Amino acid sequence: MLNVAIVGPGLVGGALLEQLAAHAQSPRFASLPIAVVGLINSKKMSVSAKPFAAEDLKQWKTAILGSSAAAADLPQFADSLAALKGSTAVVDCTSNDAVAELYPLWLSKGLHVVTPNKKGFSNDISLFRKIQQLSASPQGPAVYHEATVGAGLPILSTLNDLVRTGDKIVKIEGIFSGTLSYLFNNFSIPGATQKFSECVSVAKSSGYTEPDPRDDLNGMDVARKVTILGRVAGLELGIDTLPVENIVPEALRGVSSAEEFMKRLPEFDEHFKKLNDEALASGSVLRYVGMVDGVNSQGSVKLARYALDHPFASLKGSDNIIAFTTERFPNPLIIQGAGAGAAVTAFGIFADLIKVCERFGTSPA
Ligand SMILES: NC(=O)C1=CN([C@@H]2O[C@H](COP(=O)(O)OP(=O)(O)OC[C@H]3O[C@@H](n4cnc5c(N)ncnc54)[C@H](OP(=O)(O)O)[C@@H]3O)[C@@H](O)[C@H]2O)C=CC1
Numbered sequence: 001m002l003n004v005a006i007v008g009p010g011l012v013g014g015a016l017l018e019q020l021a022a023h024a025q026s027p028r029f030a031s032l033p034i035a036v037v038g039l040i041n042s043k044k045m046s047v048s049a050k051p052f053a054a055e056d057l058k059q060w061k062t063a064i065l066g067s068s069a070a071a072a073d074l075p076q077f078a079d080s081l082a083a084l085k086g087s088t089a090v091v092d093c094t095s096n097d098a099v100a101e102l103y104p105l106w107l108s109k110g111l112h113v114v115t116p117n118k119k120g121f122s123n124d125i126s127l128f129r130k131i132q133q134l135s136a137s138p139q140g141p142a143v144y145h146e147a148t149v150g151a152g153l154p155i156l157s158t159l160n161d162l163v164r165t166g167d168k169i170v171k172i173e174g175i176f177s178g179t180l181s182y183l184f185n186n187f188s189i190p191g192a193t194q195k196f197s198e199c200v201s202v203a204k205s206s207g208y209t210e211p212d213p214r215d216d217l218n219g220m221d222v223a224r225k226v227t228i229l230g231r232v233a234g235l236e237l238g239i240d241t242l243p244v245e246n247i248v249p250e251a252l253r254g255v256s257s258a259e260e261f262m263k264r265l266p267e268f269d270e271h272f273k274k275l276n277d278e279a280l281a282s283g284s285v286l287r288y289v290g291m292v293d294g295v296n297s298q299g300s301v302k303l304a305r306y307a308l309d310h311p312f313a314s315l316k317g318s319d320n321i322i323a324f325t326t327e328r329f330p331n332p333l334i335i336q337g338a339g340a341g342a343a344v345t346a347f348g349i350f351a352d353l354i355k356v357c358e359r360f361g362t363s364p365a
């Protein structure tokens, strides 16, 4: 049995809890050896040696955290998990830097880490290296972070397989943001009528954006993904040195809250309309793209124009498209599909948890 503890039952963590509960209650999957034993948000926590019941997972707000008297305390949370019998995975579903900085400590206590949080792998390279070193042994503990790039799409597992089998990465190019994909797929196509700010609102309410959509529009979310892809491919990329095109209007970069930003964004609809009209007039559309150059150890993140017959121009919804050009795949290996949203992200985390179960031979209940 693999013990699982979730840090941050927000949009993504909440969807993961729902999927785990549905799975536990499905006769088809009754033997899945995963038991949720811990939950913590920024206020409360609960750790139990006895797995939480599936019914309680569905109503975690009242049944688990609501009924707990314990105030959130991450060091104590980790100590309680490390004291449990068997293998335990901590799933960090926050977007918090300080939580990501705890991974080395968790790993040193023998806890596995599974996460969609990009910070641990795209902040300072020394943190990335520490995490890599502490999870390098086949005996564990393990780190899986598939959902940090392309949500549940099998991007990092594919890249890892290419690298570990000795292929050479020439270029990784694509649309890595579900939010920016949705925005430009709907805003920048011939005949579109939606305003830019309306598209941002839909992306936010659909659960594609970061908690503050400026983290998507300023290019940093894509820069983090480019950094992670580059590092997994063995390059020394850092978000501080990547050229990143920030499309947040200057006047809104410093506003104090995401709410205030959303309220004022319509003031800039004309600015985005002009950019788009110019692209359309030249027979192109706007798409926000990221690129890892494996030959020159570089990366870039920018808003670019693509001809209407380019594969990026016909993308739909929040789809990501990632093209790996390698020595073995001179015609790129392409992965495409929904790259943001709670359910598809939770799927990627869940699939990583199953990998931990398989790798460490945790047996069915
Ligand atoms: N949305 C998407 O499509 C995708 C998201 N991701 C990543 O998934 C992660 C989660 O995103 P999302 O669910 O939208 O975020 P939310 O803001 O909805 O949820 C964040 C959760 O983290 C908790 N939290 C924050 N700080 C702490 C802390 N210090 N200690 C304990 N708990 C804390 C919050 O608790 P409280 O409620 O008490 O504040 C909340 O439960 C992010 O890293 C995001 O980048 C990755 C791929 C796709």
Ligand SMILES: N[C@@H](CC=O)C(=O)O
Binding pocket: 148, 150, 151, 176, 177, 178, 179, 180, 208, 209, 210, 216, 221, 339, 340, 341
């Ligand atoms: N905000 C991100 C979520 C996934 O990483 C995106 O839009 O892609």
Ligand code: NA
Binding pocket: 146, 147, 148, 149, 150, 151, 152, 153, 154, 155, 156, 348
């Ligand atoms: Na992925």
